Amino acid sequence: xxxxxxxxxxxxxxxxxxxxxxxxxxxxxxxxxxxxxxxxxxxxxxxxxxxxxxxxxxxxxxxxxxxxxxxxxxxxxxxxxxxxxxxxxxxxxxxxxxxxxxxxxxxxxxxxxxxxxxxxxxxxxxxxxxxxxxxxxxxxxxxxxxxxxxxxxxxxxxxxxxxxxxxxxxxxxxxxxxxxxxxxxxxxxxxxxxxxxxxxxxxxxxxxxxxxxxxxxxxxxxxxxxxxxxxxxxxxxxxxxxxxxxxxxxxxxxxxxxxxxxxxxxxxxxxxxxxxxxxxxxxxxxxxxxxxxxxxxxxxxxxxxxxxxxxxxxxxxxxxxxxxxxxxxxxxxxxxxxxxxxxxxxxxxxxxxxxxxxxxxxxxxxxxxxxxxxxxxxxxxxxxxx
Numbered sequence: 001x002x003x004x005x006x007x008x009x010x011x012x013x014x015x016x017x018x019x020x021x022x023x024x025x026x027x028x029x030x031x032x033x034x035x036x037x038x039x040x041x042x043x044x045x046x047x048x049x050x051x052x053x054x055x056x057x058x059x060x061x062x063x064x065x066x067x068x069x070x071x072x073x074x075x076x077x078x079x080x081x082x083x084x085x086x087x088x089x090x091x092x093x094x095x096x097x098x099x100x101x102x103x104x105x106x107x108x109x110x111x112x113x114x115x116x117x118x119x120x121x122x123x124x125x126x127x128x129x130x131x132x133x134x135x136x137x138x139x140x141x142x143x144x145x146x147x148x149x150x151x152x153x154x155x156x157x158x159x160x161x162x163x164x165x166x167x168x169x170x171x172x173x174x175x176x177x178x179x180x181x182x183x184x185x186x187x188x189x190x191x192x193x194x195x196x197x198x199x200x201x202x203x204x205x206x207x208x209x210x211x212x213x214x215x216x217x218x219x220x221x222x223x224x225x226x227x228x229x230x231x232x233x234x235x236x237x238x239x240x241x242x243x244x245x246x247x248x249x250x251x252x253x254x255x256x257x258x259x260x261x262x263x264x265x266x267x268x269x270x271x272x273x274x275x276x277x278x279x280x281x282x283x284x285x286x287x288x289x290x291x292x293x294x295x296x297x298x299x300x301x302x303x304x305x306x307x308x309x310x311x312x313x314x315x316x317x318x319x320x321x322x323x324x325x326x327x328x329x330x331x332x333x334x335x336x337x338x339x340x341x342x343x344x345x346x347x348x349x350x351x352x353x354x355x356x357x358x359x360x361x362x363x364x365x366x367x368x369x370x371x372x373x374x375x376x377x378x379x380x381x382x383x384x385x386x
Contacts, residue, residue: 005079032051098124108206138206147306163205167262170186299316
C-alpha cells in the first residue's frame with residue numbers, strides 16, 4: 001500500500017515542488033492525493049488538475065487542507081504533507097498539519113525565526129510525529145560513506161573542515177526583472193533575515209555537521225551584498241570554532257559568476273583527509289598522510305553498509321540529485337511503514353534530517369547574521385528542544 005501524501009506549494013513556476021514530487025515517486029512508495037499548490041485558489045486547482053488530483057482534494061489554502069484532511073476517515077486522509085512554499089510559510093503550514101496529527105516533510109530552512117523553529121520541535125515531539133527537513137545532500141551514498149569513514153576514525157582526530165557552496169545565478173539583479181525564484185529569496189518578508197546563508201549556506205552547515213558529527217562552539221561571519229540594489233546578502237564567509245578544538249570555514253555565495261551548483265566538502269584529520277563534490281557525487285577522495293590517495297565510487301565493494309543501503313544502481317551508472325532526494329523520502333516512508341506495522345524497522349530508516357536538525361540550521365543562520373552585524377565572534381553552541 002502506498003503512503004498517501006499531500007503538498008503545500010509547488011504550483012506554477014515553482015522549482016522545488018516538482019523535485020519533491022519526483023523524489024517521492026521514484027520508489028513507488030508515495031501517492032500524491034491532495035494539495036494546496038498556490039495561495040491563488042484558481043492556480044491551485046489548475047495544478048491539481050494537471051497532476052491528476054481529485055477536485056475535492058485540491059484546496060485553496062493549507063489551513064483548509066489541514067482541516068479537511070483531518071476530518072477524513074483514517075484510511076483516506078493523507079499520512080504526511082510535503083511543504084515546499086517560500087520560507088515565511090513553513091512554520092504556519094507545518095503547525096496546521098502537526099495539529100491535525102499529520103507527519104511533515106518540509107523544505108529548508110525550517111523557519112525564518114528561531115522561536116518558530118523551536119515551537120515546531122516541541123509540537124512534533126509532543127505529538128510523536130515524524131518531521132523531516134529536506135537537506136537532501138545528505139542523501140548521496142558517498143556522503144554517507146564519508147560520514148562512516150569519519151565516525152570510525154579513518155581520518156584520525158578532525159582538525160579542519162572546509163565547506164563551500166557557490167552559485168552564480170544571482171550575479172545580476174534578477175529580482176528586479178520579476179524572476180519568481182529570485183524575487184522571494186531577495187525579499188526579507190518571505191526569505192527571512194538571510195538569502196545566501198538561508199538558501200544554500202544552511203545546506204552547507206548541515207552537510208558538514210552530518211558528516212563530521214562536530215557541533216559549533218563559536219563563529220565569526222562576514223555577510224555581504226555585492227549586487228547593487230539587493231536587500232539581503234548574496235555572499236557569506238563564516239569562520240567556525242568547533243567544540244573540541246577543530247576549526248572550520250564555510251562559504252556560501254550566489255554571485256560566484258559561472259558557478260552552477262558547486263557544493264564541496266573537505267575534512268582533514270590527523271591521519272587523512274576526504275574530499276566530496278556535489279557536481280561529481282559518485283566519487284569520494286581519501287587523501288593519506290604519505291601523499292597517496294584512494295578514490296571510492298558508488299557501487300564499490302568496499303563501501304560501508306550505510307552507503308550501500310542508499311545506492312540504487314550498479315557501479316558506473318551515475319546517481320544524482322533526484323536519487324539523493326528520494327533517499328530522504330524513502331527513509332521517511334520506511335519509518336512510517338514501520339510505525340504503522342506495515343513493515344519491520346530497518347537499520348537506516350531514521351537516516352534523514354529531522355526538525356531538530358532544521359532548528360540547528362535556523363540558529364546558525366541567525367548567529368551568523370548577528371556576528372556579521374556586530375563584527376565579532378558569537379556563541380554558536382545550541383541544543384534544540386526535544
